[in-house]
Amino acid sequence: MATIDEQVETLMSGVEYGDPQTKVNMARELRERLIEAENQGRPLRVYCGYDPRTSDLHLGHTITMRKLRQFQEFGHDVTFLIGTFTSLIGDPSDKEKARDQLTREQVEENAQTYAQQAFKILDPNLTRIRRNDEWLSTLDFADIIRLASNFTVQQFLVRENFSKRMDTGMPIYLHEFFYALMQAYDAVAQEADVQVGGQDQLFNIVVAGRKLQEALGQKPQIAIIMGESLPGTDGSSKMSKSMGNHIPLLAEPWDMYGKVMSLPDQAMPIFYKLILGWSGVKLEELQKGLSGGTLHPNEAKMQLAREIVAIFHSPSDAEAAQKRWDEVFRSGSGIPEDIPQALLTVEEKIVDVLRRLNMVTSGGEARRLIEQNGVRANGEPVNDVHATLKPENLPIVLQVGKRKFVRLVAG
Numbered sequence: 001m002a003t004i005d006e007q008v009e010t011l012m013s014g015v016e017y018g019d020p021q022t023k024v025n026m027a028r029e030l031r032e033r034l035i036e037a038e039n040q041g042r043p044l045r046v047y048c049g050y051d052p053r054t055s056d057l058h059l060g061h062t063i064t065m066r067k068l069r070q071f072q073e074f075g076h077d078v079t080f081l082i083g084t085f086t087s088l089i090g091d092p093s094d095k096e097k098a099r100d101q102l103t104r105e106q107v108e109e110n111a112q113t114y115a116q117q118a119f120k121i122l123d124p125n126l127t128r129i130r131r132n133d134e135w136l137s138t139l140d141f142a143d144i145i146r147l148a149s150n151f152t153v154q155q156f157l158v159r160e161n162f163s164k165r166m167d168t169g170m171p172i173y174l175h176e177f178f179y180a181l182m183q184a185y186d187a188v189a190q191e192a193d194v195q196v197g198g199q200d201q202l203f204n205i206v207v208a209g210r211k212l213q214e215a216l217g218q219k220p221q222i223a224i225i226m227g228e229s230l231p232g233t234d235g236s237s238k239m240s241k242s243m244g245n246h247i248p249l250l251a252e253p254w255d256m257y258g259k260v261m262s263l264p265d266q267a268m269p270i271f272y273k274l275i276l277g278w279s280g281v282k283l284e285e286l287q288k289g290l291s292g293g294t295l296h297p298n299e300a301k302m303q304l305a306r307e308i309v310a311i312f313h314s315p316s317d318a319e320a321a322q323k324r325w326d327e328v329f330r331s332g333s334g335i336p337e338d339i340p341q342a343l344l345t346v347e348e349k350i351v352d353v354l355r356r357l358n359m360v361t362s363g364g365e366a367r368r369l370i371e372q373n374g375v376r377a378n379g380e381p382v383n384d385v386h387a388t389l390k391p392e393n394l395p396i397v398l399q400v401g402k403r404k405f406v407r408l409v410a411g
Contacts, residue, residue, distance in 0.1 A: 004034045007074050014067070016227030017202065030222045033193050043076040048196040049132065049186060050118075051083035052110035053102065057117045058246035059308070060230040060239035063274055064196045065121040067224060071194070072126045079128040080118045081186060082111050085136035089179050117249045120312050135189040136182055147181055150215040151208070156180070159203050184208035187221050196224045200238075230274050235264030253313045257321035258403035260305035265290070265297040268304060276307055328402075339397065339405040347390045350375065350382055350398070353408070359400045374401055 002010070012027050037044050048064045050057060065080075072078050087107045102110075115129045139147075156162060156177050165172050180203060187195055187209040195205050202225055210220035229238045232245025239246045247259045263271065269287060272278040278286070289295030302322065309318040342357055351366040354375070360366040366375070366385075373381040376399040377389075389396065391410035398406050 002074055004031060004038070007034060010070055011067070011074075011224065014227055015225055016199070017206070017223075017225055022206070026222055026224075030194070033219075033222060037193070044071065044193040045077050045079070045191060046071045046194040046196065047079035047081050047130075047186075047190060047192055049081040049083050049086070049183065050114060051087040052107055052114055053087055054241045055110045055113065056241070056246075056248035056250045057114065058239055058241060058248050059275060060232075060246065062121050062249070063226050063228075063230060064198060065118065066277075067196050067226060069121055069123070071196075072123050076194075077128065078122065078126060079130050079190065080115065080122060081190075082114050082129065082131045083183075084108070084111055084131040085133040086179060086182050086186075087111075089175055089182070113250065120249055130190075132182070132186050132189075136185065139185075144178070144181075147185060147212065148177075150212055151181070153177075155207065180204045180208040181212075184212035187213055188216055188218060191218060192221045193219075194222045194224055196226070198226050198229055200229075201225065228270065228274060231267050231270065233259055233262050235267035249312055253309045253317035253321045254324050255403050256312065257305045257309050257318070257325060260308055261301055261325065262402075263301065263304075265301070268297070268300055271304055271308075275311075276304070339407055341407045341409055344389055344391050344394060344408045344410060347388050350377070350387045350389055351385060353389060353398065354400065357398075357406055359398070359404050359406065369400060375399070 008027055008031050011030065012023070015023065015026070017023050017026070033044060046068065048068055050061060068078050068080070084107055087102055087110070088104065111131070118127065118129075157166065157172075162172055162176075164170075183204045186192075187205075192209075192213075195209060197205050202223075205221070205223040205225065210223070213220045231237065232239040232243060233247065234245045237243055237245060247256060251259065260271070268290070269283060272286060273283055286295070286300065290297060290300060302325075305325075306318040306322055309321050344353070348356075350370070351363050354360045354366045355363055360369065369375050370382050370385050370387075373383065375382045377396050379397075379399075389408065394408050394410045396408045398408060
């Protein structure tokens with residue numbers, strides 16, 4: 001069994017608060033809470049929340065999940081919290097405008113596979129799955145007033161994203177203040193010892209969560225704030241579902257492989273570090289090989305893509321994805337051999353075909369891709385959003401982007 005010092009060293013690795021003294025304070029509090037819990041014969045209560053704003057989690061979410069996994073390996077009580085109520089508002093952290101509000105139906109639909117996705121990293125036998133509508137949906141207006149009385153408007157307005165909006169005249173809606181309040185109540189409802197989060201959660205966890213717990217007679221939770229965020233497929237902005245630069249955990253092996261291969265070369269080291277867990281000497285060797293020309297960026301990227309697909313799918317899926325990539329991009333044909341086949345029985349708009357076959361998420365996305373020359377039929381760009389397909393003109397290979405193919409045949 002790991003000693004308390006060993007636990008503190010591991011659990012505080014990779015964390016950052018923007019202030020050295022805060023890190024010292026959190027490490028001290030974590031050590032004290034571990035000693036207290038050990039004396040009481042109980043594990044720490046640890047959680048991280050994930051809002052189902054869309055139906056998929058992505059590689060960026062696994063950074064906090066891996067920290068939860070470390071707590072599990074030390075025997076602590078870990079909760080994967082699905083923000084079924086907070087999602088109705090949407091976290092304004094790091095956002096320059098208000099998020100669109102979702103309906104309960106949308107949130108429920110998005111949340112259906114969140115536990116399954118979490119278990120790609122977390123131990124299903126050691127993970128508690130909870131939904132925050134359990135306690136947040138039972139609060140009445142008097143409760144909200146009582147909770148809100150513990151905060152000032154000034155505390156919220158100093159947040160960087162709100163202050164930017166103030167400076168530029170962008171609106172800040174009253175309901176956006178409630179998000180931090182609700183997330184703070186998550187900590188209270190669970191009597192949390194520790195909350196894990198990313199840099200965008202500093203205010204919600206360190207200020208709001210700890211303050212509300214203390215105001216309601218609980219010991220303030222220890223904030224474990226991960227120091228680095230995973231960039232998206234653009235290589236610069238933080239990976240985000242709302243920005244569309246994410247790599248979903250539910251992506252098919254071929255699609256996941258292709259999205260990793262689309263990363264800019266300069267983004268590779270941080271993926272090796274945060275997703276594969278490389279550190280120290282191995283990262284230095286990688287950087288030296290890339291800069292010195294002894295390691296070709298494409299070879300490094302293919303290794304990265306294979307290992308990521310193997311983690312979230314299987315080694316055989318990674319091999320198949322590599323084979324398909326080689327067929328498309330090394331053979332010169334541009335079309336893989338094993339593409340799926342679908343039937344077309346009557347004349348149908350291409351936009352509707354793409355939606356029916358789940359090659360796009362919406363008609364709007366289909367039209368946008370067509371306008372951007374992102375849809376091809378037998379290798380030729382489709383440039384008319386009203387174009388139709390007829391059974392008598394089949395077979396045709398439809399391609400969306402670089403990685404989605406289907407062979408349409410008459411049926």
